[in-house]
Amino acid sequence: xxxxxxxxxxxxxDQKWTQDxxxxxxxxxxxxxxxxxxxxxxxxxxxxEDKRIVPRFWIGIESLFAxxxxxxxxxxxIDEIKSLLCLKQDQPGWxxxxxxxxxxxxxxxxxxxxxxxxxxxxxEKVLEKAGFDVAFKEYYxxxxxxxxxxxANMQLANYPADILxxxxxxxxxxxxxxxxxxxxxxxxxxxxxxxxxxxxxxxxVQIEKRS
Numbered sequence: 001x002x003x004x005x006x007x008x009x010x011x012x013x014d015q016k017w018t019q020d021x022x023x024x025x026x027x028x029x030x031x032x033x034x035x036x037x038x039x040x041x042x043x044x045x046x047x048x049e050d051k052r053i054v055p056r057f058w059i060g061i062e063s064l065f066a067x068x069x070x071x072x073x074x075x076x077x078i079d080e081i082k083s084l085l086c087l088k089q090d091q092p093g094w095x096x097x098x099x100x101x102x103x104x105x106x107x108x109x110x111x112x113x114x115x116x117x118x119x120x121x122x123x124e125k126v127l128e129k130a131g132f133d134v135a136f137k138e139y140y141x142x143x144x145x146x147x148x149x150x151x152a153n154m155q156l157a158n159y160p161a162d163i164l165x166x167x168x169x170x171x172x173x174x175x176x177x178x179x180x181x182x183x184x185x186x187x188x189x190x191x192x193x194x195x196x197x198x199x200x201x202x203x204x205v206q207i208e209k210r211s
Contacts (some may be wrong), residue, residue, distance in 0.1 A: 005188065006039060007134050011046035011054065012093020012109055018045055021095070035125045039132045058088060062156050069167070080106065082154070083170040088110035089153040097133060105131040107140060111147055115140040151166060151188040154178065 008025055012018060022043060028034060029041035041048045047054040065085060068078045083106045093109030105164035107115075115136060125135035152169050169187035178185035 004038075004040060006041045007100075008041070008043040008095060008111065008112075009046055009096045009098070010093055010095040010112075014109070017092035017109055017113065018048075021093070021113045021116065024113060024119075027114060028119050030122065031119065033126050034132070037126050037132060039126070041132070051158040061085060066156065070173030079170055082167065084168055085154045085156070086152045087179070089155060090150075097136065099131070099133050105137050106109070106138065107144070108147075108150075111140065111144045114146075115143050118143065149189055149191055151186055151191075152178065156184070 006023075010018065010021055022045065025043040027039065029043075034041060046057075061081060061084060065078070065081045068075045068081065074098065080103055084094070084096070085107060087108060090108050095105075095107050095109055095112035096103060097105040097107075097112075122139040123137055125138065126132050129135040129138065152171060152174075154167065167185045169176050169178055169189065171187070171189060174187060174189040176187050176190060178187040
């Protein structure tokens with residue numbers, strides 16, 4: 001992978017969203033601004049060619065995360081792993097943007113798509129900022145605030161259930177303790193998960209037993 005290549009990797013079960021997102025990125029990569037910025041943009045639909053790799057991938061990520069949180073010293077990549085596991089539960093999908101091998105942004109599919117289709121609004125920023133990824137992320141952070149608050153959920157199928165360490169929300173604007181329901185973690189960023197418009201106390205881990 002070339003260091004100056006920007007790569008979108010995306011996944012999800014919503015076929016229309018994956019098609020729409022691919023078309024939006026194709027439109028961006030062919031734009032005159034991208035040529036002038038000397039940027040290369042690629043995109044890959046994860047699991048499109050072989051759907052069998054998808055469950056194997058998530059099992060590996062869950063196992064990696066379980067090992068990380070048991071270590072005394074925090075791994076600097078644990079927040080990215082945590083974000084990815086939360087995005088797995090989101091609909092219509094998830095998107096990872098990297099510059100070469102370096103991850104620059106992880107985001108919800110609907111918010112990333114909204115950022116991509118608005119390219120004509122922020123396209124000049126690609127030349128003004130320090131790169132395509134910087135301009136994309138700046139507009140994404142602005143755009144995501146237009147979306148309703150949604151709970152962050154993390155379900156770990158291959159997780160040692162006797163380890164109930166608090167897991168903190170990966171959202172940079174939140175950081176609260178996620179509720180623990182068996183081996184499912186949830187954070188509503190200070191709102192109740194029944195009604196995200198109603199404020200609630202944060203920082204308390206709740207453990208629910210499921211039969």
